Amino acid sequence: xxxxxxxxxxxxxxxxxxxxxxxxxxxxxxxxxxxxxxxxxxxxxxxxxxxxxxxxxxxxxxxxxxxxxxxxxxxxxxxxxxxxxxxxxxxxxxxxxxxxxxxxxxxxxxxxxxxxxxxxxxxxxxxxxxxxxxxxxxxxxxxxxxxxxxxxxxxxxxxxxxxxxxxxxxxxxxxxxxxxxxxxxxxxxxxxxxxxxxxxxxxx
Numbered sequence: 001x002x003x004x005x006x007x008x009x010x011x012x013x014x015x016x017x018x019x020x021x022x023x024x025x026x027x028x029x030x031x032x033x034x035x036x037x038x039x040x041x042x043x044x045x046x047x048x049x050x051x052x053x054x055x056x057x058x059x060x061x062x063x064x065x066x067x068x069x070x071x072x073x074x075x076x077x078x079x080x081x082x083x084x085x086x087x088x089x090x091x092x093x094x095x096x097x098x099x100x101x102x103x104x105x106x107x108x109x110x111x112x113x114x115x116x117x118x119x120x121x122x123x124x125x126x127x128x129x130x131x132x133x134x135x136x137x138x139x140x141x142x143x144x145x146x147x148x149x150x151x152x153x154x155x156x157x158x159x160x161x162x163x164x165x166x167x168x169x170x171x172x173x174x175x176x177x178x179x180x181x182x183x184x185x186x187x188x189x190x191x192x193x194x195x196x197x198x199x200x201x202x203x204x
Contacts, residue, residue, distance in 0.1 A: 010024065010037065010046070010047050010050045010051070011023070011184070012050065012051060013169060013171055013183045013184050014169070014170060014171045014172065014183075015171050015172035015174060016146075016149075016150050016154060016172055017051040017052065017053055017143075017146045017150075018087050018091070018143075018146045018147040018149070018150040019087075019091065019150065019170045019171060019172065020047075020051050021047070021051070021080075021083075021084050021087065021143060021146075021147075022084055022087055022088045022091060022092075022169075022170050023169045023170065023171075023183070024036065024037040024038045024047060024084065025037070025084070025088075025168075026169075027166050027167065027168065028088075028167070028168030028169070029165065029166050029167065029168040030165075030166030030167075030168075033166065038077070038080070038081065038084075040077065041063075041066045041070075041073035041074065041076060041077045041136060042063060042066070044076070044077055044080050044139065045059045045062050045063055045066070045136075045139070046059065048133075048139060048142070048143070053142050053143065053146060054132075054133055054139070054142070058132070058133060061134075062133060062135070062136050062139065065135055065136055066136050069136070072135070072136050072137055073136045075137065076136040076137050076138075076139050076140055079111075079140035080139060080140040080143055082107065082111070082140075083107075083108075083111050083140055083143050083144050083147060084143075085104075086104045086107035086108045086111065086147075087108060087147045087150070088104075088170070089101055089103070089104025089107075090104050090105060090108055090151070091150070091156075091159060091170050092161065092168075092170060094156050094159050095159045095160055095161040095170055096161060108144075108147060108148075108151070111140075111141075111144045111147075112144050112145070112147065112148045114141060114144070115129075115131065115140075115141035115142075115144035115145045115148070116129055116145070116148075118131055118138065118141050119131040119141070119145060126153075128149075129145055130145070131145055154172060155172075158172045158173045158174065158178065159171075159172060159173075160172070160173045160180060160181075162181075162182055162183040162188050163181045163182060163188070164182065164183075164188035167183060167188050169183035169188075171183055
């Protein structure tokens, strides 16, 4: 899998931070074009700030700590990627109308349990946990809590996979009639319209 340059601007098309994390792998269903936008801990911290999981000042602090202890930053990156792939395994199966695999379910369960063990109670009604990352090692667990909120609080009947054959991005369809087909109408949607236009003119 190729990795993107550090200057990549993240697209937040999933409708939820956990899905936006899954979507940091571009062209997931096309191995020839698959790219991991999380190329290192700095990309992970930048994505976390873009997705609203951490504040800009926290991002700066985590990057300074990561520079001082790159081994800990690499371990946090490994954990975050494991969470990402487990969430994709569960959410992707739901979007495709399949039963999630036991391995991915167990991984999400195990990581969520570890995250809750590090978190604080944010509210009682509804009951929610919060975790403010103070070190690179905390960041994967803040992400795991976001994944837990996806599966606990969202209407998963609204979970969709982009209809582009190679894209693979996941999103919550919040349209009134549940008719959203593309991760982005301006991106995959436009390509599909262009292909249809080309085919009509070619056959005619």
